[in-house]
Amino acid sequence: MNEDLPLASGSPTLEDVARVAGVSRATVSRVINGIRNVDPAIQETVRQAISTTGYVPNQAARSLVTRRTGAIALVVSGAGGESEEHPFPGQVFADPFFGRVAGGIVGFLRPRGIHPILMFAETPEARAQVITYLRQGNADGAVLVSTHAEDPLPRLLAGSGLPAVLFARPAKPIPISYVDVAHRAGAKLAADHLVARGCRRVATVSGPLDVPASQDRLAGFRDAMAAHGHPYIPCVEGNFTHDSGEAAMERLLAEHPDVDGVFVANDLMAQGALLVLRHHGRRVPDDIAVVGFDDSSAALACRPPLTTVRHPVEDMAAEMARLLLTHIEQPGHQVTSVIFEPTLVVRQSA
Amino acid sequence: MNEDLPLASGSPTLEDVARVAGVSRATVSRVINGIRNVDPAIQETVRQAISTTGYVPNQAARSLVTRRTGAIALVVSGAGGESEEHPFPGQVFADPFFGRVAGGIVGFLRPRGIHPILMFAETPEARAQVITYLRQGNADGAVLVSTHAEDPLPRLLAGSGLPAVLFARPAKPIPISYVDVAHRAGAKLAADHLVARGCRRVATVSGPLDVPASQDRLAGFRDAMAAHGHPYIPCVEGNFTHDSGEAAMERLLAEHPDVDGVFVANDLMAQGALLVLRHHGRRVPDDIAVVGFDDSSAALACRPPLTTVRHPVEDMAAEMARLLLTHIEQPGHQVTSVIFEPTLVVRQSA
DNA sequence: CTGAAAGCGCTAACAT
């Protein structure tokens, strides 16, 4: 090994390492990429050379030939029209839900040396930019978390032929892979629990009814309650925000003052509902039991702590990443959906 | 323009566009990169060729020669030791604060065609990976949001010579650029407001006292209260979480039952404090006034809505991105800090 | 098991 050859200025390249180790570029490349058929002694020499030179591979050069970037896009998308209202994108990120998704994705991808590029797609321009960005080969594929039913991005993605996976089933059938939770089963868990604890006059606060998740939670809840002999379940529609939960609960109380149990379609709304109940002097769970959905950080911030249906977001996000990787590695892989089972987390609100 | 030349398989390259347009690669490159000195007629021909071929530039090839990736790392970092506790990284993302940072960064960077790569650096390995990742040229620089005072990453980054900017002043002096808010001035705003509304027995809940932001908010509050003739201000330390806010308020009430005003060092803790006050039957703001810090989404979720010191997080994040870009473009640029002035947002809690 | 050589697609001197 030639210890003291002059290195070119700038950061060392394969060439430099090869010269120091007294071998060819190809050999250095082989040891770096862990390809066998390299003499152990030479391997050692090369490793030495790598550390004495302080060599790090140049990802651009590598990508140019392998056609892989080691990055994927993590797209948070809305339906559009939000551009004028906010000076900054990504307000939606205030929901702790997205942090959980990000955590799940990174947990799976990071050990594999892959990293997510964060993109918001709240306007038509932003959506077009996402597609262009992927086409330029800045990322090998995309995972998409969509907040609105009318979001056109899933279709754009499916049409582009780029590897992509959605969080949640699209509102209209689109040939694209996705992961989701069994919303109906989760709602049934809530219904069974409320009935089991003796609630007789049960109502629900749903999410926005144009999104499949909300529809399914509502339908699942009503079906389960019907099976328990409660054919009519009053419902007020919310939009998954804290404030809408308050408003919905307020209305429910006005229209059905005697409710003794309520299933709220997500924890953030349930938190708002709890505030309203307390304000009206209703004791939870004694006067009225409340079950949420998600088991987000909001559930623990509630008083009393919220009994809720656990949405395994991190596991789902990890699966989404895994699915994306198979689509990237096997371009012809068939469209797949993976459904997770929710569980009930019993705390004190019901 | 030669409409019907055979295109190579795969996606079209500059070469293909050039052939179709009947010009050289260099000319096509010039029009794509908006370099003048190109005949308008030829420009038009080239644009035509680009759209007929469906050409999109290959970013890897471009990066290889320009030494720019058009990506920066957005690093959320902790002090370490969190690896065993959580199966997934980024739990900290539950705090809406990070969503605001991300929004501010993207708002500034996206129009410039730059995107953030999300990285969590909660363990020593993860931190090393961040450095390696940057060295490999996967990103042109990093913005760092650190959650703990003992985080070693700022120092690693400063030592590496890679372009980087911090959110918030590091606990110990490090030669690295950062943006921050005038914590003392913000705390003074809170103090002045509490005094002006007639509070006489004032206390505070601070953040973790090993981080400069907490120290400064506490010191600024105490100084301002002293100036108003209140030399002794009781303080209970929290850690910026909802739960710690509850615990702190509980303790404050036990030790100083007669407090009539409290400055809580962030909104999440203030939310917890408000819950405790209500539980103890204290009316807010009549019996006791509460002022928070941040003006995060939690402030509006409080009952009553929280009077708080607005932390201009999005603007600060945008500035952080701007600063990083200047460091990337001018490698020798001097270390800089930018301090933002907070404002008081008066709602109903004080 | 190792080396030589041919590009990957693009930009940027340098010529013209």
Added chain:
DNA sequence: ATGTTAGCGCTTTCAG
């Protein structure tokens, strides 16, 4: 104003 030509640093046949 446009074309020619050299690479950027790496992987990967193909020989040996």
